[in-house]
């Protein structure tokens with residue numbers, strides 16, 4: 001074939017392949033454009049994994065009607081004129097390639113109106129062929145509608161993953177911007193259902209809670225500003241990171257932004273994880289949103305077609321700044337890494353010194369510890385101490401281990417070392433708050449979290465059944481039909497085989513709907529429809545565990561266990577404690593939270609000033 005210049009449309013399709021790899025890349029470019037246009041609200045709608053529809057509506061500056069056709073030409077941008085501008089670029093876009101690339105491979109429509117225009121303009125481009133612009137009634141801002149993405153590039157379509165997976169990737173990328181820009185309100189719907197919404201009021205933790213869930217709130221540590229001694233000149237680090245309790249098995253929930261641009265950078269990840277060092281279990285990763293500001297001249301943003309990577313002039317110093325900020329944040333948040341029982345005096349203030357006896361108030365109940373079983377857990381009032389809501393404390397209690405060290409082996413010299421089993425035989429006394437079982441052991445008192453304990457029991461039974469290949473299934477006469485959100489459905493698709501392995505039988509029943517045909521017999525008695533959603537929510541978040549099978553087992557055990565706040569009879573509590581004693585690792589639930597706290601005889605005596 002003789003050498004020929006390619007025609008515009010072919011060039012467009014080839015170039016589009018570089019910039020627009022998958023629906024999420026198109027969406028990312030559109031959201032970046034909205035942010036560059038100064039939008040304060042951005043609404044995103046996704047249908048069918050992005051191949052049906054991607055629509056982004058913003059209230060930004062809009063594009064003047066006269067410039068509209070230009071916006072759709074390759075290398076047309078309002079953000080840069082000279083090469084030097086790239087060195088100082090503060091906008092997210094600069095290549096002028098996104099809109100023409102998307103328009104080359106979709107049924108594309110742009111509607112925009114600037115603040116001073118009385119009317120808006122529509123411009124349609126069908127697989128690279130532009131129609132003449134026409135006036136349209138429009139509100140101030142820009143709306144981009146992308147239908148049938150890759151409809152003219154069947155090869156690219158074939159490489160896309162299942163719609164649910166593409167959607168997850170898309171939602172993740174908008175979520176990233178929503179996390180980095182809490183001052184912008186994002187509304188995201190997937191197949192006409194709300195995925196998440198942020199309020200745009202500027203609170204980054206509130207944005208994280210809206211996107212990643214309420215557990216983030218109390219566990220987020222704002223990265224502190226470093227003082228002159230600790231600061232790395234020219235590099236500012238802000239944002240937040242999570243306490244080591246809320247780790248993930250993946251790194252999708254750890255985001256870095258450099259001058260507002262979401263970037264992937266292994267050096268920064270390692271710098272941050274290093275700050276956690278021993279606080280993270282192997283294979284676990286922190287969550288957080290780290291925003292780095294530095295002189296634009298110190299970073300090259302033009303090294304990657306989708307701008308996902310950047311090059312730092314001095315990467316080491318950026319890494320150092322991240323690691324120092326994280327380290328400082330963590331050590332301020334937790335002066336003591338070990339979860340311990342927190343004793344308070346009767347005024348509710350924390351006791352400051354571990355060996356200072358608590359203020360004594362005479363008890364009205366004349367009960368003696370361990371003298372007789374207390375059927376209802378009463379007789380402890382007025383309570384001279386109480387475990388705090390959070391496990392952070394000043395008073396070390398032997399035998400209570402950190403979540404980071406939940407091995408079955410007793411610590412040398414610990415109070416339980418005398419028994420071959422890691423948990424001594426316990427005598428149940430009662431229940432507190434419908435949540436904690438109080439028991440007496442050979443050395444003092446044990447407080448057991450009934451949910452965590454049951455979770456551990458269920459988890460080990462699931463594992464034992466799987467190993468022994470004797471899974472006891474309980475089939476349903478009529479399948480239970482459960483409707484799922486797209487995230488839950490995505491997690492289901494990913495976990496079907498594992499759910500089957502632990503004793504479920506669940507089939508796809510319709511779009512985002514499943515039919516539960518059988519459940520593990522050991523989970524009898526729980527409303528499995530509701531619990532399945534909780535299991536899938538957790539798995540959609542990444543789950544916890546050595547393997548995916550493990551993550552599914554842990555989550556299933558957790559969400560089918562007795563809950564906190566459920567009153568138990570003495571017999572039920574005894575049964576549960578007996579089962580817990582039989583487990584291999586009775587001291588932590590599958591998620592690594594402690595199942596029990598111990599207040600030793602010696603500690604009790606110290607607190608009551610008996611010695």
Ligand code: ADP
Nearest residue numbers: 033037071077078093094095096097098099142
């Ligand atoms: P780039 O963002 O690299 O400049 P794009 O192809 O993404 O290139 O966009 C081309 C131009 O269209 C932008 O420079 C901007 O002027 C204009 N534009 C695109 N999207 C918007 C929007 N949502 N609001 C205002 N202007 C926009």
Ligand code: MG
Nearest residue numbers: 029033093098
């Ligand atoms: Mg752009």
